[in-house]
Structure formats: structure tokens, C-alpha cells
Amino acid sequence: MGNVVSMLRDGLMSLASRMGTDRDKAATTFYAQPLLSDEQIIAAYRGSWLPRKIVDIPALDSCRKWRDWQAKKPQIEAIEDEETRLNVKGKILEASKKGRLFGGAAVYIGTGDANPAEALDVERVGKGGLKYLTVMTRRQLTAGEIDRDPASDWYGRPKLYKLSGANGMQMDIHPSRLVIFNGAMSPDEDFNQAVNLSWGESVLTSTLDAIKNADSTAGNIASLIFEAKIDIIKVPQFSANIGNQAYEDAVLRRYTLANTIKGINGTLILDSEEEYESKNASFAALTDILMAFMQIVSGAADIPVTRLLGQSPAGMNATGTSDMKNYHDRIQSMQELEMQPAMMRLDECLERSAGVTDPDVYYQWAPLEQMSEKERAEIFKTTADAARQLVGSTAGQEIIPREAVSDALVNRLVEDGVLPGLDAAIEEYGKLSEQEPSEEELTAAAAAANQNRPPANRRQAANDSAPRTLYVRRDVINRVEIVQWAKEQGFTNIVPDLHVTIAYSRTPVDWFAMGESWASRLEIGAGGPRQMEGFGADGKYKALLITAVELIWRHREIVEKGASWEWPEYQPHITIQVGGDIDLSKVEPYQGRIILGPEIFKEIKEDWQKGINE
Known part of the structure; x- marks a missing residue:
């Protein structure tokens, strides 16, 4: 009781x-203990597309964008060349797939050592010391005695692995020489089967029931297609005459002929006492049922339906963005928490084999999201603006040396691939640090410039700069191309010195505090926003409106450092003509490239309006 x-x-x-x-x-x-033999695993992987995709997709996504090394350019090139020689990316992808399929796989780090049973000494690996990489599965590697010393680096893992070779020969391998991929985590070693000892489990173990249900549903729907339309003919005394062979043969011949006639001209000829009807099967709800099973598979595999099935998101306002973001976060976690620790010794050997021993070298996993051209342009602009801010000055002192920012920016742009050919251009023209004049050259140039001035204007020191009004401009180098366009559009009195004004400060400023532009030569690519507009009283000045981040940034920088600007906003433009009678609404703006020369600093001339120039 x-x-x-x-x-x-x-x-x-x-x-x-x-x-x-x-x-x-x-x-x-x-719940019962799921048991999958290797034969069942292989049969599922070979015979059904769902198990194959569940195994392959996360492994492929974790390797497809690979990683970006953060180091000096020669170091990056050396490491990437070594990765290519050894096919590191391909070997890791293969091991990751087989680890997920069988519950265990490994990449053997071949350094040519005499005894693979000894621990791998990474510091003994020299340049070219990494000889080969070999992928093995748990079917080939047998775990030996488990290390139970809690103070050991290999606690809970085999002290040695045994590789079964040809003719029954076996070779002992120390775990430090293996990059281990365990598939799905095993809950406890005590519950592992002997064949899976020290390994994980196949990712199909927990998903196979959902996969079989989905496959069975799809198969049943496929068989229903053959019964989508059924013809029913009612024959008088049919049941009473069954058993009479002559009657049965007559019936078969009769309706075979009837079907033939119907197939030829679409007409079914029947006796007046026979009745005919046709029934169609409805498949309206079958798609929803099948997709429900597919969603269960998607949840079991932790892969979005859009990625698993390769279909567009469905439903109102559905984009699939949040699902893919969560999935990419999961892949990134797998890269950082599983793959990177497993590959630690391999990466150390890889760096040393490439001749790189710098402890500051590291890598980051490349993002999985594919950026649009607009997003790339925005990132490029943000990166460039940040670099300009870093080389700005505080109380006349640089925050970060321009050379350091330049080298880091070049590495970033090369890795992002936003400026194709940048590597080759840097090799041809050199880095900023290689182009900068030495202190001796700067001193000599300043002394020569001082000697060329009239005696009354010579400075006693290079940093002795009296405030003056400031007019900054860039002249158009490819003037011929723009003049040709202007003449074709009907302009007659074209300004001889085409230029872009950057600053016009009646307030005196220290010219040397204004800094300098990022580039001495600026090319604005063809296309982009262009517009014709008149400035001044009655639109006297006919100008081509353009835009360039460099011009806007320099104008803002000069104003922030004390220069005045008397207009509401700054709009980069090139004055084409002063005066004249031309209808700008009929002018097609110039769409070609614009090449601007270096910045020219001048004092403001208040009588500038008497001339032709702006």
C-alpha cells in the first residue's frame, strides 16, 4: 500500500x-540506445542525398572561406604557399567530412621523424620540415590505452594510436602528431562501443530517424503520382463471369482496344449498359506535409532549410537572413572552439615550415557572409576614413605614424580584395615608407626653398610660419578630355585652368598646421553622380558638380583646423565657363574620368573676379 x-x-x-x-x-x-554500423552509415551516405548534405554542408562551410593570416606580406605569402603545397585546406575538409560521417578522423602531421610513437617536438621543425599530411579515419586508427593521469595534457585520450597497415603490420602514433576530428560528441566513454572508444559519434546517429521519415514520405508521394488519375468502368455481370477464361480474355481484349482508341483520338467507346467515371487524387496538402518533415530534418541537423534544400525563403517578408546569420554564427563557433584548437600544432608546424617564427603572427577565420559591391564600397570608405583619422595630428604630433597605418591598410585592402592589383602596384611603386624623404632631404629642401625667397621673406627657421589667408586647389591634369566634351556640349569660353577648389579661407591660418593630402595625385573614376549647375549671380559660373571622398574629407579637415568657409556647404565642382548663354538643362554632364594633380596652396587675391578664373 x-x-x-x-x-x-x-x-x-x-x-x-x-x-x-x-x-x-x-x-x-x-529512448533506446541508437546503434549504427559502419555499413549502415556508408549505405545512408551513398544512397540518400539528405545524409550526404547533412555531413558535407557544415564541413564545407567551415572551410570554404578559410582564414586570413595577420602578418607582414612576405610572411603571409610564405605561409599561404606552404598551405597550397600541402593542400592543407583540402585535407582539413576531407578529415572534417569523414569525422562527421564516421564519428572520428584525423590528419597525420608528417615531419619525416624516425619514430612517430614519440611526441612531436614542434620547435625541431625547420623550413620545409612539414613533408606531408595524410587523412585517416577511426576505421584505420585504433585507440590504445587511455591516459588517466589528470595532470597529463592527453588526459582522457589514448596514449598511442595504432595504425593498421598492409600485411597486418601496425604502427604506433603519438596523439600529438594527429589533428583529431571527432564528429558528434560522445556522452560518456563508459557508454561507448569498443569500436568507438576515444572517438565521437556519427552526426547521422541522432538525425537518421528524421531523415528516414522524410525519405519515406517523399517515396510515398512519388508512388501516389502513378495513381493520380484512375478510370473506373462498371461492367454488368462482371463478378458473376469471373472465372470463365473465355470471358476474361474477351474483357481484356475489349478494354485494351478501348484504351487504344482513347489514346489515339481521346474518345472512349462503351456499350450503353457500361458506366464510366474518372477519379483524380488531390495533392494539395502533400507539399506541406513533406516540408514539415524536411523542417524536422533541418532542425535535427541544425542547418537552415534554405541552406539544406537550396531554396529561397518562403512566406510574407521572409528573407532567411536571421536563419543564415544564426547558422553562420554556429559555423564560426565550430571553427573557433573545435577546429582551431585541434589544428594548433599543425599551424605551428606550418609556420615553421614556411620559415616564419614570429610569435605575433596569427589568423582569423574569414566571414562567411558574401558582401555585395555596395557593402564592399562602404567598408572600403569606412576603412579609409578611419586610416585618415589615425594619421591625423594632435598638437602637431601624429597619433600613429603614417607609415605604420599605410602598411596595415595595404594588408587589409589586399585581404578584402577591394582593390584588384594593389599587390602588384605596391611592388612596382613601393610602400609609403619607401617613398618618404629622409630628414636630411627635408632639411636640404627647406634650405633651398628659403634661399629662393626674397631676402625680406626668408625665414630663420623651418617652423616659423605666419598665419595667412589660404586658397587650396587641385588642377585638372586631363584637361584635354574635358575640354573636348565641353566643346561638344556647346561651351565656347572655357576656363583655361580647370581645377577643383578645396579651401577658401579669408581667415588667416598656419599653412603648416593644415597637414597634407593622403594622395598627391587623385583619380576620380568614370561614372558616379555628375550634374551641371550655375553658381553666382544669375548663374554666371557654369560648373560640373562631382564628388570624391578625398576632397570632402580634406575640406572638412582644413576647416576643423581653423580655416573659414563662407558658404553653407562644400560641393566639389569644376567651373567650365564664366558667363555665356547656354542652357545647362540640355547639357549632358561629363561622365569620364577626372585626374587631379597635387594640392596647391596660395594666398587669396581679393581681385580674382577680374580674371576669367573662378
Whole structure:
């Protein structure tokens, strides 16, 4: 009686509905230990596309964008050349796939050592010391005695692995020489089968039931297609005459002929006593049922339906962005928490084999999201603006040396691939640090410039700069191309010195505090926003409006350092003509490239309006 009372207290029971009793249908459901043999795993992978995609997709996504090394350019090139020589990316992808499929795989780090049973000494690997990489599965590697020393680096892992070779020969391999991929985590070693000892489990173990349900549903729907339309003919006395061979043969010949006639001209000829009807099967709800099973598979595999099935998101306002972002976060976690620690010794050997021993060298996993051209342009602009801010000055001192920012920016742009050919251009023209004049050259140039001035204007020191009004401009180098366009559009009195004004400060400023432009030569590519507009009284100045981040940034920088600007906003433009009668609404703006020369600093001439120039 006490046991009965205990049972009543420990669980909810209802005798009316049989809930919680021996006759409760839910009480018959329980979890059993899933057992999958290697033959079943291989058959599922080969015979069905869902298991193959569940195994392959996360492994492929974790390797397809690979990683970006953060180091000096020669170091990056050396490491990447070594990765290519050894096919590191391909070997890791293969091992990751096989690890997920079988529950265990490894990449053997071949350094040519005499005894692979000894621990790998990474510091002994020299340039070219990494000889080969070999992928092995748990079917080939047998775990030896498990290390139970809690102070050991290899606690819970085999002290040695045994590789079964040809002719029954075996070779002992120390775990430090293996990059291990374990597939799905095994809950406890004590519950592992002998064949899976020290390894993980196949990712198909927990997903195979969902896969089979989805495959079975798809198969049943496929068989229903053959019964989509059924013809029914009612024949008088049909059942009574079954058994008469002559009758049966006559019936078969009769309706074979009827079907032939129907197939030829679409007409079915029947006796007046026969009845005919056709029934069509409805498939309206089958797609929803199948997709429900596919969603269960997607959840079991932790792969979005859009990625698993390769289909566009469905439903109102559905983009699939959040699903893919969560999935990419999961892949990034797998890269950082599983793959990177497993590959630690391999990466150390790879760097040393490439001749790189710098401890500051590291890598980051490349993002999986594919950026649009607009996003690339925005990132490029943000990066360039940040670089300009870093080389700005505070109280006349640079925040970060321009050379350092330049080298880091070049590495970033090369890795992002936003400026094709930048590597080759840097090799041809050199880095900023290689083009900068030395202190001796700067001193000599300043002394020569001082000697060329009239005696009254010579400075006693290079940093002695009296505030003056400031007019900054860039002249158009490819003037011929723009003049040709202007003449074709009907302009007659074209400004001889085409230029872009950057600053016009009547407030005196220290010219040397204004800094200098990032580039001495600026090319604005063809296309982009261009517009014709008139400036001044009655639109006297006919100008081509353009835009360039460099011009806007320099104008803003000069104003922030004390220069004045008397207009509401700054709009880069090139004045084409002063005066004249031309309808700008009929002018097609110039769409070609614009090449601007270096910045020219001048004092403001208040009588500039007497001339032709702006």
C-alpha cells in the first residue's frame, strides 16, 4: 500500500483517461540506445542525398572561406604557399567530412621523424620540415590505452594510436602528431562501443530517424503520382463471369482496344449498359506535409532549410537572413572552439615550415557572409576614413605614424580584395615608407626653398610660419578630355585652368598646421553622380558638380583646423565657363574620368573676379 501511495504522489495519474497507468499509450514511448554500423552509415551516405548534405554542408562551410593570416606580406605569402603545397585546406575538409560521417578522423602531421610513437617536438621543425599530411579515419586508427593521469595534457585520450597497415603490420602514433576530428560528441566513454572508444559519434546517429521519415514520405508521394488519375468502368455481370477464361480474355481484349482508341483520338467507346467515371487524387496538402518533415530534418541537423534544400525563403517578408546569420554564427563557433584548437600544432608546424617564427603572427577565420559591391564600397570608405583619422595630428604630433597605418591598410585592402592589383602596384611603386624623404632631404629642401625667397621673406627657421589667408586647389591634369566634351556640349569660353577648389579661407591660418593630402595625385573614376549647375549671380559660373571622398574629407579637415568657409556647404565642382548663354538643362554632364594633380596652396587675391578664373 505504501508503494501505491508513493507512486500516486510521484506522478500524475488519471484512471478515467488511463494517463499514467499501464494502459497509457505515452508510457510505451522510451529512448533506446541508437546503434549504427559502419555499413549502415556508408549505405545512408551513398544512397540518400539528405545524409550526404547533412555531413558535407557544415564541413564545407567551415572551410570554404578559410582564414586570413595577420602578418607582414612576405610572411603571409610564405605561409599561404606552404598551405597550397600541402593542400592543407583540402585535407582539413576531407578529415572534417569523414569525422562527421564516421564519428572520428584525423590528419597525420608528417615531419619525416624516425619514430612517430614519440611526441612531436614542434620547435625541431625547420623550413620545409612539414613533408606531408595524410587523412585517416577511426576505421584505420585504433585507440590504445587511455591516459588517466589528470595532470597529463592527453588526459582522457589514448596514449598511442595504432595504425593498421598492409600485411597486418601496425604502427604506433603519438596523439600529438594527429589533428583529431571527432564528429558528434560522445556522452560518456563508459557508454561507448569498443569500436568507438576515444572517438565521437556519427552526426547521422541522432538525425537518421528524421531523415528516414522524410525519405519515406517523399517515396510515398512519388508512388501516389502513378495513381493520380484512375478510370473506373462498371461492367454488368462482371463478378458473376469471373472465372470463365473465355470471358476474361474477351474483357481484356475489349478494354485494351478501348484504351487504344482513347489514346489515339481521346474518345472512349462503351456499350450503353457500361458506366464510366474518372477519379483524380488531390495533392494539395502533400507539399506541406513533406516540408514539415524536411523542417524536422533541418532542425535535427541544425542547418537552415534554405541552406539544406537550396531554396529561397518562403512566406510574407521572409528573407532567411536571421536563419543564415544564426547558422553562420554556429559555423564560426565550430571553427573557433573545435577546429582551431585541434589544428594548433599543425599551424605551428606550418609556420615553421614556411620559415616564419614570429610569435605575433596569427589568423582569423574569414566571414562567411558574401558582401555585395555596395557593402564592399562602404567598408572600403569606412576603412579609409578611419586610416585618415589615425594619421591625423594632435598638437602637431601624429597619433600613429603614417607609415605604420599605410602598411596595415595595404594588408587589409589586399585581404578584402577591394582593390584588384594593389599587390602588384605596391611592388612596382613601393610602400609609403619607401617613398618618404629622409630628414636630411627635408632639411636640404627647406634650405633651398628659403634661399629662393626674397631676402625680406626668408625665414630663420623651418617652423616659423605666419598665419595667412589660404586658397587650396587641385588642377585638372586631363584637361584635354574635358575640354573636348565641353566643346561638344556647346561651351565656347572655357576656363583655361580647370581645377577643383578645396579651401577658401579669408581667415588667416598656419599653412603648416593644415597637414597634407593622403594622395598627391587623385583619380576620380568614370561614372558616379555628375550634374551641371550655375553658381553666382544669375548663374554666371557654369560648373560640373562631382564628388570624391578625398576632397570632402580634406575640406572638412582644413576647416576643423581653423580655416573659414563662407558658404553653407562644400560641393566639389569644376567651373567650365564664366558667363555665356547656354542652357545647362540640355547639357549632358561629363561622365569620364577626372585626374587631379597635387594640392596647391596660395594666398587669396581679393581681385580674382577680374580674371576669367573662378
